[in-house]
Amino acid sequence: MQYLEASQESAIKLISRGLTGPVVNLNMLRFQDVADYSASPELAPDHPISGAEAYRLYEQATLPIVRKHGGDVIFSGAGGHYFIGPEAEAWDHVLLVRQSSVKNFFAMAQDPENMKTIGHRMAAICDSRLLVIDPSQKQEQ
Template sequence: MPAPTAYLDPTVDAGKLFVARAFTGSLVMLNLLRFKVTADYSKTPELAPNRRISGAEAFDLYIRHTLPFLTESGGDLFFLGAGGPFLIGPAAERWDMAMLVRQASVASFLAFARDDGYLAGLGHRTAALEDSRLLPLSETAIPW
């Protein structure tokens, strides 16, 4: 049986669909994150700490690196929470953490995602994650 597909980066097609959605105003990014037991810095050894660390610890390094670039771009990390078993959902599926990030606009998100300073620390995320999901959300008015 082949190993399940891990989703760590957007595909070109997904990026095109994201832009084509033509969000107006702010958007929220729902992140579901599954960490590696031990962080794997083989793709970015220059970022590796001087000792072995967990995927969760590597993701903490990613967050610490990322926050200044996120806030400078008009973004806000407004929720970070520990995961666990689903109340509704597949019993075998697990997510270690959920994160909600608000961006002022698609343009500010894209500027953040292309920032060379931000990209310099992206290897912490890659080292940390076994799998992830990223769902862009637009606010909907509550009809009552």
């Protein structure tokens, strides 16, 4: 099963956590070999590009929007196969994005400027995971 977008149920579960402070989003992405712009042909470059290249276009357009809503990328790097985890599963790219709040995260996601460029993300990825982490809740030892 592939995961490209959040579901209404996952949004409800996130809101029901009642998080009020900053959060960190762990994003794991698997890219298309060739970006698929069939859902957003108006964004398609004049020649085929890789999913990784399409995601870079999305990042360049989206970073100012993320920052406008109180967020920032705190880590971005190449993924790979798990050291501990399913041996057949690998991720091409991993991001940690700090958001000032869940409310601002949703505001960023729904920003009209973000909506104009989301097609680059959708063209780029064939699978993804996003885990919202509450950095204020430390595991007791």
